[in-house]
Amino acid sequence: MTSIAEILADRKICICAGSGGVGKTTTSAAIASGLAARGMKVAVLTIDPAKRLADSLGLEELGNEPRQVDPALFTEAGVEMKGELWAMMLDSKATFDELVERNAPDEAARDRILENRIYRQISNALAGSQEYMAMEKLYEIHQSGDYDFLVLDTPPSRNALDFLDAPKRLTQFIEGRSLQIFMKPTGLATSLIGRGSAVMFQVLKRILGFDLLSDIGEFLQAFSGMVDGFSERAKSVSALLADPATSFIVVCGPQGEPIEEAIFFQRKLLEAEMPVGGIIVNKVHYEIDGGEGVEKTLINQLGVDSDLAARVSANFDNYRALASRDAENISRLSRDLNAQTVIRVPYFDEDVHDLGGLLKIDGYLFASGDEREQMAAS
Amino acid sequence: MALGVSDLLDKKLVFVTGKGGVGKSTVALSLGLAGAARGKRTIVCEIASQENASRVFKRAQVGFNEVELTPGLWGISIDPDESMREYLLLQLKVKAMGDLLMRSKLFLYLAQAAPGLKELVTIGKIWELTLPDRKVKGMEPYDLVIVDAPATGHGVGFLQTPRTFAEIARVGPIHNQASTLAAQITNHDETGVAIVALPEEMPVNESASLETQLIDDVGVAVDRLYMNALYPHLFSDTEAETLAGLRESAEGPTKAAITAAMSEHKRATVQHAQLERLKEMTRTPVTELPFIFKPQLDLGDFNELSELTI
Numbered sequence: 001m002t003s004i005a006e007i008l009a010d011r012k013i014c015i016c017a018g019s020g021g022v023g024k025t026t027t028s029a030a031i032a033s034g035l036a037a038r039g040m041k042v043a044v045l046t047i048d049p050a051k052r053l054a055d056s057l058g059l060e061e062l063g064n065e066p067r068q069v070d071p072a073l074f075t076e077a078g079v080e081m082k083g084e085l086w087a088m089m090l091d092s093k094a095t096f097d098e099l100v101e102r103n104a105p106d107e108a109a110r111d112r113i114l115e116n117r118i119y120r121q122i123s124n125a126l127a128g129s130q131e132y133m134a135m136e137k138l139y140e141i142h143q144s145g146d147y148d149f150l151v152l153d154t155p156p157s158r159n160a161l162d163f164l165d166a167p168k169r170l171t172q173f174i175e176g177r178s179l180q181i182f183m184k185p186t187g188l189a190t191s192l193i194g195r196g197s198a199v200m201f202q203v204l205k206r207i208l209g210f211d212l213l214s215d216i217g218e219f220l221q222a223f224s225g226m227v228d229g230f231s232e233r234a235k236s237v238s239a240l241l242a243d244p245a246t247s248f249i250v251v252c253g254p255q256g257e258p259i260e261e262a263i264f265f266q267r268k269l270l271e272a273e274m275p276v277g278g279i280i281v282n283k284v285h286y287e288i289d290g291g292e293g294v295e296k297t298l299i300n301q302l303g304v305d306s307d308l309a310a311r312v313s314a315n316f317d318n319y320r321a322l323a324s325r326d327a328e329n330i331s332r333l334s335r336d337l338n339a340q341t342v343i344r345v346p347y348f349d350e351d352v353h354d355l356g357g358l359l360k361i362d363g364y365l366f367a368s369g370d371e372r373e374q375m376a377a378s
Numbered sequence: 379m380a381l382g383v384s385d386l387l388d389k390k391l392v393f394v395t396g397k398g399g400v401g402k403s404t405v406a407l408s409l410g411l412a413g414a415a416r417g418k419r420t421i422v423c424e425i426a427s428q429e430n431a432s433r434v435f436k437r438a439q440v441g442f443n444e445v446e447l448t449p450g451l452w453g454i455s456i457d458p459d460e461s462m463r464e465y466l467l468l469q470l471k472v473k474a475m476g477d478l479l480m481r482s483k484l485f486l487y488l489a490q491a492a493p494g495l496k497e498l499v500t501i502g503k504i505w506e507l508t509l510p511d512r513k514v515k516g517m518e519p520y521d522l523v524i525v526d527a528p529a530t531g532h533g534v535g536f537l538q539t540p541r542t543f544a545e546i547a548r549v550g551p552i553h554n555q556a557s558t559l560a561a562q563i564t565n566h567d568e569t570g571v572a573i574v575a576l577p578e579e580m581p582v583n584e585s586a587s588l589e590t591q592l593i594d595d596v597g598v599a600v601d602r603l604y605m606n607a608l609y610p611h612l613f614s615d616t617e618a619e620t621l622a623g624l625r626e627s628a629e630g631p632t633k634a635a636i637t638a639a640m641s642e643h644k645r646a647t648v649q650h651a652q653l654e655r656l657k658e659m660t661r662t663p664v665t666e667l668p669f670i671f672k673p674q675l676d677l678g679d680f681n682e683l684s685e686l687t688i
Contacts, residue, residue: 019530020398055580121542211547212547217443298628302627308617312638313635315635316638318671319642321671351578
């Protein structure tokens with residue numbers, strides 16, 4: 001049982017992946033805080049628009065550029081801040097705009113794209129574009145060399161691995177051979193394209209309407225000059241993800257479904273030859289041995305009245321039922337992952353939404369396995 | 379309970395929405411059972427999901443088929459690609475043309491280029507289920523359609539898709555289709571929305587802002603907020619104090635049992651404070667659903683919950 005510090009030693013990037021509602025943002029912030037407190041200059045990037053991270057770090061709001069978290073907050077929480085903690089929230093539209101600005105051959109082309117209605121929709125909502133922009137920003141900040149370590153909180157997409165093929169999908173989309181149908185301003189149905197495409201165009205027109213179709217055509221034409229720049233960039237981004245200096249951490253909850261997803265996730269990451277560092281299971285009910293005779297002991301030795309004793313005992317049974325479910329799920333997870341590290345963070349009495357809470361999580365993430373067991377048992 | 383869920387179940391179409399991991403599927407299925415128990419021919423739609431309903435009813439995966447799960451309650455798992463195919467067939471009326479499109483690389487690119495097209499056809503399929511005169515041949519109409527909506531990762535995107543689309547495609551068939559769907563979603567008499575929340579700081583904040591967006595920006599009727607998985611008050615403050623005083627003199631499992639009781643008390647207290655916050659921050663009636671201390675919910679639990687959703 002290793003600690004997160006060991007998993008991330010010699011790394012430069014940690015990408016937290018997992019389905020929604022498992023505490024990914026909180027975990028990302030906790031990892032970043034812990035590394036910063038120990039002396040690194042760390043930036044944490046989130047895509048969660050819910051102000052979750054900003055709130056927990058005492059920042060009014062987060063922008064598309066990293067902002068520094070006040071070190072005094074750590075001191076107040078009783079932790080010495082040896083490094084620096086920076087945080088930002090990804091604005092995927094702004095990032096996409098910057099990308100267009102960098103790659104457009106000239107101003108006219110740039111404006112044509114930025115003003116195109118299809119582009120405006122895509123830069124906000126195209127499946128995968130948010131994921132891709134998260135990667136893009138990660139790459140940009142990594143290239144700047146301003147930080148010792150980066151932590152990325154990935155988008156809560158339904159298919160949480162969308163971000164892996166996001167670069168590929170986006171370039172495929174803009175460089176596809178079929179796009180040639182739009183490349184000839186006059187010749188949507190000329191002989192060069194062939195009859196198949198002409199029929200296709202008619203069918204599309206019937207479904208989408210001519211207006212929408214010509215908007216799409218205009219967008220693709222405007223984009224065509226940038227294909228090379230985009231493809232190259234996407235290759236660099238993909239390479240960074242697979243780099244040995246990157247570590248993927250899968251975050252999940254202890255219930256059956258999140259565990260299944262974590263197993264699926266980890267398998268997909270390995271298939272894609274991504275460096276998986278370990279799994280963090282949040283909100284775990286730790287197992288406690290025994291339990292029979294609790295009611296009697298409470299009554300006979302501690303003088304608790306029988307009604308209260310019965311409720312304490314029933315509640316303990318409930319807790320143990322959840323704890324044994326969690327233990328079962330986690331052992332299935334461990335079995336499935338072979339040698340991969342699983343770090344269990346207990347279910348705290350109060351939910352985590354401030355720096356104090358993050359640091360409490362840190363206690364577990366950065367402890368060795370034995371220390372963790374002791375902390376949970378106390 | 380003048381404004382009770384009876385109102386929600388009187389609608390034709392109900393979207394159950396909320397952040398990931400809050401228990402939307404649980405609430406959707408419970409509402410479905412409640413609808414069926416009231417004699418309504420009800421269907422619960424899951425969207426590209428893991429088929430919670432088929433697990434609870436111990437069925438093989440239902441897939442893109444309408445399957446009767448229990449008398450009066452049907453289930454379907456709506457797959458965007460299948461919805462697209464069905465839509466194209468209904469639209470083009472020639473199977474060969476639909477197949478041609480679905481096989482076309484160009485079309486797949488365009489489906490991406492036209493953002494939200496998948497969501498649009500998904501909502502289109504949901505709408506088709508609500509029609510008294512179904513478009514799909516041989517299918518019976520439903521009294522009540524309940525949708526386990528996708529997690530609101532991108533805000534209220536899903537419910538807003540039809541309107542966005544109607545704006546992108548200014549004229550033409552897609553425009554007309556999208557406008558019809560947008561009108562259906564914002565029809566307060568026929569369509570309702572239930573938001574599922576959890577009794578924690580951030581989920582409460584998120585649910586409150588989701589409510590605002592849904593009402594003010596999307597213009598739908600938010601009929602009900604569900605505070606899910608709420609810990610019950612098992613111990614009074616005095617009892618918790620008594621137990622805290624005894625903790626040090628106890629040992630082994632007894633000590634652990636006391637600690638567990640104190641945790642329960644603290645959690646219940648904190649969660650009820652969050653419940654009050656949710657009520658203060660929102661304008662929709664809040665219904666409480668208890669945390670169920672079981673490794674996995676079974677049909678009995680869902681039947682119990684379905685009575686509480688009312």
